Amino acid sequence: MGDGNVTLENCxxxxxxxxxxxxxxxxxxxxxxxxxxxxELAVLWYEMFNQEVRYPAAWLKRAIEFSYSPQIPHAEYVQDKHGKIRQARGLAKEKAMKEAYAKIDEAMAAEREAEMPAAQSEFWQFVPAKVKEKIAASSAK
Incomplete structure (x- = not known):
């Protein structure tokens, strides 16, 4: 299938x-x-190996109309793929930035804690016990 001698009989x-x-x-x-x-018949034939295709004729018609075959990438398909890649890269970059900022925040918080321990603050009495434990644990590192 898919070679130069495509005939109606083959199809x-x-x-x-x-x-x-x-x-x-x-x-x-x-x-x-x-x-x-x-x-598209080649794609359908391959698809039928991987999953159940209920209405093969309808599937084939859609495959032809929307060109499912990956051999010839279409402009929209390529743009869509590149868009998804760009989006993934953007999300990865955003995650890295958030992690970097979180580290900076942690470092600044540790510095502040060293300069003026939270326990000496006038608001310490309002801090919940769980938070106090967390602060004590992080400053003990």
Whole structure:
């Protein structure tokens, strides 16, 4: 499949293996052309190995219309992929920045604690016990 000698007979044969009637294959070839039908049939055939395809003929028609085959990337598909990659990179960068800021905040908090321990603050009496324990544990490091 997918080679230079694409014939209607080949498409009908492969369609049969994917449970698609010869009439449906002929109608699709007439509408979309031999090459498109053959190309997406290869994708359908592969897809049927990995999962159950309930309506193979409808699946094939959608595959042709939306060009599922990965061999020829389409501009929108490529843009979408690049967009997702950029988004992932952006999220990774944002996460790294947040971590860096958190470290700076921790360092500044430790410095402040060293200069003026929280226990000496006039607000210490209002600090919940759990927070006091946490502060005591972090300053004991």
């Amino acid at each position: 009908i044969f492969h369609g049969g293996r994917c449970h698609i009637t010869p009439d449906t294959i002929k109608a699709l070839v007439k509408r979309y052309g031999l090459y498109m039908v053959d190309r």
